[in-house]
Amino acid sequence: MVDFANALKVAGSGMQAQATRLGRLSENIANADTPGYHRKTISFHAAMSAGQTDGTVETGPVRLDQSPLEQIYDPSHPLADESGHYNGSNVNLLVEIADAREAQRSYEANLKMFDQIRQMSSSLMDLLRK
Template identity: 70%
Template sequence: MNAFADALTVTSSGLRAQADRLRLLSENIANVDTPGYRRKTAPFRLTETRTDLSAVSMGDVRLDRSDLEVIHDPSHPLADATGHYKGSNVDLIIEIADAREAQRSYEANLKMFDQTRQMSSSLLDLLRR
């Protein structure tokens, strides 16, 4: 039964990491039009739960240091004397693509979690007979 617990530990860590990633991506999408907003990114990292078992977790959140988009709108309250202000550096297409990838990874981890749970339940049913 220890192998089932290990599989559940690994898949649940993947579920948590992808959920955190989706939260971060949704923050980026929500702030796509916020002036001065910098895109947030976070890498995944391996965390050892035991010497023979590794799980995944979200690393430290970092701000994307790429240039902010310069927007010309003289009527905007943040516009300078030339009528420009700095928007965000969030690319909506990239964020949506990343969100789809995270969603599919989440679903794959959820399916593995469910299959592991079903296998352990079936094993317990066989042992009871």
């Protein structure tokens, strides 16, 4: 039963990490048109327990993408400089939507694994009761 609990913990940590990733991606999509907005990125790393990896994953710190901001020409914009340009965001909607789809599929895979483990442990308990 300990192996089932560990497997549930691994699947749960994967779902939590992908949910956090989806949160950052949705912030990026929502702020794609915000002047001066830097895209947020997040990384994953293996969780350590007593100096050993247990198969779970954690999210790293949120980082700002340092790629250059898009220069937009609009002399009527309140943030425009003397040349008529202002800083847009560095969010590429195509990349964000593709990343969101990948995060969604990873979440669903972890959810399916979680459900399979739950069904297996339930079947094992039924066999032990007989």
